[in-house]
Amino acid sequence: MKKLFFLILTINIFASDTITMSWLKQQPNSIAKDFYIWRYLDQNITPTQALEACKQINTLNNKLFFRYISKSNDDTLKDYTSCVKSKTKDLINKKPYCIEAGLSVYDATKLTKNNLNKIINKVDNEYPLLSKKLKILNSPIPFNTLEMSDSETFFNTFNQVGGKYRVKYFNQYFSLSTFKKLRDKKEFEQTIKLIVTNLKMNKAQISLLNLTPEELSYRAVFHLAINAIRHKKEDLALIYLENAYKKAYYKMQKDNITFWQYKLTNNKKYLDILASSWDINLYSLYANNIVKKDLNNIIFNIEQEKIDKTNIFDTTIPFNWLRVLKDSKKMNDKKLSKYNNLFTTKDTLGHLAFVKERYDRYKNSYYVTPFNQYIDDLTKDKQSLIYAIARQESRFIPTSISSAYAMGVMQIMPFLSKAIAKQLKENYNIDNQLNPKVNLKYASHHLKFLEKRLNHPLFIAYAYNGGIGFTKRLLKSELFKKGKYEPYLSMELLPYDETKKYGKKVLTNYFVYQNHINKQEKVSFNKLLNIVN
Numbered sequence: 001m002k003k004l005f006f007l008i009l010t011i012n013i014f015a016s017d018t019i020t021m022s023w024l025k026q027q028p029n030s031i032a033k034d035f036y037i038w039r040y041l042d043q044n045i046t047p048t049q050a051l052e053a054c055k056q057i058n059t060l061n062n063k064l065f066f067r068y069i070s071k072s073n074d075d076t077l078k079d080y081t082s083c084v085k086s087k088t089k090d091l092i093n094k095k096p097y098c099i100e101a102g103l104s105v106y107d108a109t110k111l112t113k114n115n116l117n118k119i120i121n122k123v124d125n126e127y128p129l130l131s132k133k134l135k136i137l138n139s140p141i142p143f144n145t146l147e148m149s150d151s152e153t154f155f156n157t158f159n160q161v162g163g164k165y166r167v168k169y170f171n172q173y174f175s176l177s178t179f180k181k182l183r184d185k186k187e188f189e190q191t192i193k194l195i196v197t198n199l200k201m202n203k204a205q206i207s208l209l210n211l212t213p214e215e216l217s218y219r220a221v222f223h224l225a226i227n228a229i230r231h232k233k234e235d236l237a238l239i240y241l242e243n244a245y246k247k248a249y250y251k252m253q254k255d256n257i258t259f260w261q262y263k264l265t266n267n268k269k270y271l272d273i274l275a276s277s278w279d280i281n282l283y284s285l286y287a288n289n290i291v292k293k294d295l296n297n298i299i300f301n302i303e304q305e306k307i308d309k310t311n312i313f314d315t316t317i318p319f320n321w322l323r324v325l326k327d328s329k330k331m332n333d334k335k336l337s338k339y340n341n342l343f344t345t346k347d348t349l350g351h352l353a354f355v356k357e358r359y360d361r362y363k364n365s366y367y368v369t370p371f372n373q374y375i376d377d378l379t380k381d382k383q384s385l386i387y388a389i390a391r392q393e394s395r396f397i398p399t400s401i402s403s404a405y406a407m408g409v410m411q412i413m414p415f416l417s418k419a420i421a422k423q424l425k426e427n428y429n430i431d432n433q434l435n436p437k438v439n440l441k442y443a444s445h446h447l448k449f450l451e452k453r454l455n456h457p458l459f460i461a462y463a464y465n466g467g468i469g470f471t472k473r474l475l476k477s478e479l480f481k482k483g484k485y486e487p488y489l490s491m492e493l494l495p496y497d498e499t500k501k502y503g504k505k506v507l508t509n510y511f512v513y514q515n516h517i518n519k520q521e522k523v524s525f526n527k528l529l530n531i532v533n
Contacts, residue, residue, distance in 0.1 A: 021049060029058040032318040032401045039430070041067035047074075059403065092118055100127045105160040108137055133157045142169045147178050155187035159194060163495075167200045174207040183211070189220040196227040197495045199478050209233060213240055218247035225260065226492045229485060234264045251279040259283035263485060280365040282504045285511060289525035297364045300516055302352055307344045315347045316434060318399040324351065331359040346370060347436070350396025350409075367512050370396050371409065374440045380518035385447065385457055386410070386440065387517075388509035389464060392502065398436045408439035412446070420445050456531045458491075461506035466499040475533075486532045 019040040027033045037053050041064065045053075050071035057064055069081045083091070083098035088107040091099050092115050099119055108116065116138040124131045132153045139145040146157060158170060182188045195204045205227050213221040225240035238261065245257045255277050262270035274287030278297055288295055314320055328335065336359045343352035353366035367387075375383050393411035394400035406413050407430075412420075414430055420442045421428040432438040450460045450468060463471040474480075479490040494500035507528070515522045 019043065021052060024053065024056060027319055028322060029056070030319070030322050031059065031403050032322060032399075034058050034061075034064060035318075035401045035405050038064055038067060038405065041071055045071060047072050061403070063405065089115075096123045096126045099123055100130055103130070105133055105137075105157060106162045106165075108134055109161050109165045111137075113138055129153065129156065137161075143172045146170065147175065151182050151185050151187075154182060155185065155191065159187060159190050163194075163198055166194065167198060171201045171203050173203050176207075176210055179207070179211055184215055186217070189217050189223075192216075192220045192223050192227075193497075194495075196223045196230075197493050199493070205231065209236065213243035218244050218249070218253065221247065222253075222257065225257075226489070229260070229264070229489065230493075238264055251277065252281050255279055255281055255283040259286065259488075262287075263488070278363045280508060280512065282508050285508060285525060286529075298512060299364055299366045300368065302349065302356065302366065302368060304349065304352065305340050305344045308341065311342060312345065313342050313348050313351065315345075315351070315398050318401055318434070321351070321397055321399050324355070328355045328358050331355065335359075346373075347398065350394075354395050354397070367391065367509070367516065368396065369513075369517070371436045371440060374437045375444065378444065380521070381514070382444070382447070384510055384514040384517050385460065386443065387513045388457070388506050389443070389447075389461065390440075391509050391513075392505045398439070399434050407433040409436045410439050410443035412439060412442055416446065417442055457510045457528075458487075458503050458507050458531060461503045461510075462494075462499055464506075465502040466496055470496070470499070480532050482532050487529060490532075 019036055021040075024033065024036060024040060027036070034057055037057055040053050041050055050068055054060075054064070054068050066081060069077045072078065079098075080101055083094065083101040086094065086098070086102045088103065088110060091102050092111075094102070100123060103119070108119075111119070116134055120131055120134050120138065123134075129152065132149065133156055136142050136145045136149060136153070136157050146154060149157070158166070161170070179188075182191065192208065195201045195208060208224060208227050209231060211224060213224065216224070221240050221244040225237045225244060228234070228237035228240060241257050241261055241264075245254060245261075248254045248257060255274055258270050258274050261267070262274065271287050271290060274284055275291045275293050277284040277287075280295070280298060287293075324339075328339070336355070339352060339355045343349070343355070347370065349368050349370040353368045357364065357366050369387060372383075375386055378386070390396055390409050393406075394409050396409055398409050400409070400411060401407055402411055404413065407417070412433055414433075417430070417433050418428050424442075424445065433442070447460065447464070450463050453468065454460050454463055454471065459471055459475065462474065474494070479493060480487055481490075483489065491500065491504065494503070511523065511525065511528055514528075
């Protein structure tokens with residue numbers, strides 16, 4: 001009876017645009033629930049109802065926070081929000097608490113010296129950290145003041161000012177004593193990355209060559225290795241890489257390091273290690289392409305059990321998948337048998353592949369092709385690209401909802417799906433994005449827009465994740481030009497970690513799918529990676 005009651009509640013919400021408090025209370029705490037709370041807060045509700053909804057939030061973010069405040073009758077919160085949303089020029093005449101709430105270090109770099117002085121005088125007593133950051137920006141030689149600052153002030157300034165300001169004022173030779181002061185702090189990892197991935201920070205990059213890898217994190221040391229490679233210090237890079245390998249946790253990270261060890265030494269032992277990797281990634285594919293080794297742990301087809309009409313998994317309800325995610329963290333034979341008997345329809349092929357990969361402890365990689373009925377009219381290349389992105393975005397789970405509230409198989413953001421609906425002249429219903437047919441149609445439309453402007457799957461992946469504006473700026477920079485270690489070196493120098501990782505994974509998926517789907521026109525690995533200008 002309890003299961004039936006839950007099912008009725010769930011059906012009711014998905015049959016209506018209105019989200020009710022009684023329905024929300026029945027759902028498990030999760031990102032998916034937060035997404036529906038976010039939508040609930042956009043409805044015609046009272047401040048009391050808004051507060052009741054907020055008490056159920058699993059992870060508070062700005063999306064939820066600002067929607068709650070718009071419904072709240074709390075004047076203090078409304079005042080705070082006004083401060084946060086104020087234009088920089090308007091903050092100058094605000095009270096100290098408002099300046100502290102609304103003024104970022106990046107925005108402060110746009111202020112004149114005179115206005116900086118006014119703000120410093122206002123906040124000096126109540127907000128000493130903000131005052132110290134602003135005094136660095138306002139000093140005659142900001143770099144000298146930065147080096148003399150304490151580590152907290154250093155990181156809160158250097159890591160937040162923005163790339164152009166960083167190049168103009170902080171691209172200097174740092175003293176070793178400054179780096180020693182910073183090296184045991186976790187924020188130093190970000191500082192190193194910001195220096196290495198900004199090609200114009202050449203003086204600061206040279207200073208990094210004096211750092212030893214001890215006490216630094218894997219990511220920090222790996223960026224030091226990339227920096228050494230850029231500055232033609234291959235022997236130093238190898239020292240960094242050896243240290244980074246010991247600190248790396250994921251197989252992909254270790255393979256990435258091994259790839260660079262091979263590139264720098266041309267020693268076949270590294271190539272053999274890569275070719276034997278169980279992880280399917282850009283670097284193991286690179287090695288297998290050279291040694292001509294067949295990969296035996298890529299699985300394209302899964303035989304599903306016969307459909308049991310009394311036990312069909314409902315793929316339209318996000319909370320159903322969340323229960324599977326939780327239950328499948330520790331897989332065993334009994335659970336595998338259960339899911340084999342549950343995921344029996346075409347729409348659950350991705351679900352089954354996911355739990356089987358967990359059962360196999362990721363030693364096998366499943367490249368399934370669900371929802372082919374919705375994209376079979378597209379070219380083989382386009383199908384490969386869609387599958388490559390969908391596998392990375394959602395693992396083909398139609399009801400996936402991200403922490404940013406991207407939705408569906410292709411993880412389309414609500415603002416984008418709404419814009420696409422307008423372009424297609426369709427009535428917009430946000431819940432339709434959990435329908436794979438609709439979601440794939442909208443994603444195909446968006447990819448068509450990107451393909452007209454970008455000439456390679458890697459760049460399309462960057463744009464899909466980081467935006468077309470970011471990608472165009474990237475291609476106008478010094479990256480992806482001809483060079484000894486290209487395009488691999490440029491792929492390491494992306495400023496956004498998420499987009500960098502995403503691009504590599506999508507390109508890997510694309511190579512696998514393209515050669516599986518388009519068997520008559522297989523693409524070579526070297527041809528695929530021939531992307532420098």
